[in-house]
Amino acid sequence: MEQVQEKAWIEQTIGGDQEAFGHLVTAYSRPAYFTALGILGNRDEAYDLSQEAFVRAYRALDKFDLSRPFAPWFFRILRNCCLTFLSRRKVHASLDELRESGVEPVAGDRFDPSLLAERNDDIDRVWRALGALEDASREIIVLKDLQGHRYKEIAVILGIPEGTVMSRLYHARQKLKTILLEERAR
Amino acid sequence: MQKGDWQLRLMAYLDNELSPVDRKAFEEEMAQNREIRLEMEKLQTVKNMTTRIAFTDLEDADWKHYWRGIYNRTEQTVGWVLLSAGAIILSVYGLYHILQDLWLDTSVPFVIRAGLFAFLAGLVILLVSVARHRLHTAKKDPYRGVTR
Secondary structure, three states, rough: OOHHHHHHHHHHHHHHHHHHHHHHHHHHHHHHHHHHHHHHOOHHHHHHHHHHHHHHHHHHHHHHOOOOOHHHHHHHHHHHHHHHHHHHHHHHHHHHHHHOOOOOOOOOHHHOOEEEEOOOOOHHHHHHHHHOOOOOHHHHHHHHHOOOHHHHHHHHHHHOOHHHHHHHHHHHHOOOOOOOOHHHOO | OHHHHHHHHHHHHHHHOOOHHHHHHHHHHHHHOHHHHHHHHHHHHHHHHOOOOOOOOOOHHHHHHHHHHHHHHHHHHHHHHHHHHHHHHHHHHHHHHHHHHHOOOOOOHHHHHHHHHHHHHHHHHHHHHEEEEEEEEHOOOOOOOOOO
């Protein structure tokens, strides 16, 4: 999307035109939802938190630097929403449920293969392996391979240098490879 | 060549983030280094698998409600802020008048004054207790150091 058009919509929104913000929502709703889905692995939570990210972006729009593109800024807000939600859920679960039952949370438990458009044994296996990765590793693979962001964009979204993006991606793919090999060996 | 050095360039090569010149140079290095070649093949397989994953889209009706949901939330936020601000102003004003009319008026029966004291004391205890509990929970949060 053209940055000029985005800038116009943002300026109109700041000027009080809520419908202009609706154009931004329409443009980014699907990428936002699918990014959240990749991090959270749950359809309802992804729907809810991607909407919440738009609400937060709307509230903070007057602080947005108009010389920069909207997408990395917005996806950073979305990421923060998802990670805060995940950390709260982990604290809640560990305090209220898991401590007494003695069961440790498994990341892969919440990754339902029914979320996938196409399914076969290989894809299900990769999806389970992605679910078994820790949040940071899964997040960078989702941003790169499922969402198709460039390194430069990922660096802005995660607030890290491009070299760190490459390094994280390398280690995340190594872990994924190990999990896939272990699963195949079972 | 150091391993850490080619690992990063291997990622950039796989993700098509190298310039044509750097790409050609890396291919030449790869041709001479079996370790890089094997690593590239394994990680290419992993990348091929992850890029095949696509999510099921939502129903059209869900997308139709999407913007409406956001619109409602922003509208409700404004409503809550106004409601809260109004409630605080009215509560402070009301408490001030209750204090003036009941507490300072010596003709008001003792029972009513005792009830007022109990109400205010309970309110203060609850506020302090909730604040202390929140502070305690925040300090014990095992994820407080997590970079978000």
